[in-house]
Amino acid sequence: MGDPFNNDLRCILRPRKPALPRSLLLRPSWSRKIVLKKCVFSDPENFINRELSWLEFNRRVLEEAQDPTQPLIERVKFLTIFSSNLDEFFEIRVAGIKQQIKSETSDIGPDGLSPTDTFDRIQRTVRQLVATQCALWKNELLPELAKNGIYVREMAELSAKRAAWAHRYFQQEVLPMLTPLAVDASHPFPHLLNRSHNLLVRAKLQRGGEPLHAIVQVPRAVSRLIALPRGKGADEPWEYIYLASLIKQHIGNCFPA
DSSP states (O other), X not given: OOOHHHHHHHHHHSOOOOOOOHHHHTSSOXXXXXXXXXXXXXXXXXXXXXXXXXXXXXXXXXXXXXXXXXXXXXXXXXXXXXXXXHHHIIIIIIHHHHHHHHTTOOOOOTTSXXXXXXXXXXXXXXXXXXXXXXXXXXXXXXXXXXXXXXXXXXXXXXXXXXXXXHHHHIIIIIGGGOOOEEOBTTBOOOXXXXXXXXXXXXXXXXXXXXXXXXXXXXXXXXXXXXXXXXXXXXXXOEEEEEHHHHHHHTGGGGOXX
């Protein structure tokens, strides 16, 4: 059987082969060569489109609004920042891309995208982001605000007393600021202000004839959210209506004919 001491001594003196990870033991041979792909710096895969990268940044802002651990009002603020960022993005960056497309330039950027390719990808990404934003506001934030006594009402939800107050407010504060701009053969499409909210109206005249098309600009001098009169009690809810909804409800007053 041999001397156990000598056997132990031989085990100590004989160098052992280092244990190999199981993943390496499964390899068929150590003689396999590792082939490294030659890196070409100018490869479009190494570049990220600037405009699409900016949209991913704004997606991160939207994710902050989606975060349920954030305070509710902070989530609403992040949602408004997302919209403000998007307005500026279209005003400056998308406008520049559309100018390139209009000039029929065929320049390809380092990322391999032409201005038309970039514009198409921007459209797809923005539609997805805005759909997410609208769903978040309608399905999550509005119900959470309602739980805390803050309501954004539709015009059809107002009681008769509230509707009468809204009508008086429109007549006194809003209507004097509205100037419809006709759009027809003798009136070309008007120049609209940047970041303005406009309503496109299609109306029929009482005396007949061709339908009338016009643009009504939502005035900036009036708050986009109008606070309805609130009771004096501490538990009275805060109720608001959209200025654009109020104008649409009474749009006929802008066209007395």
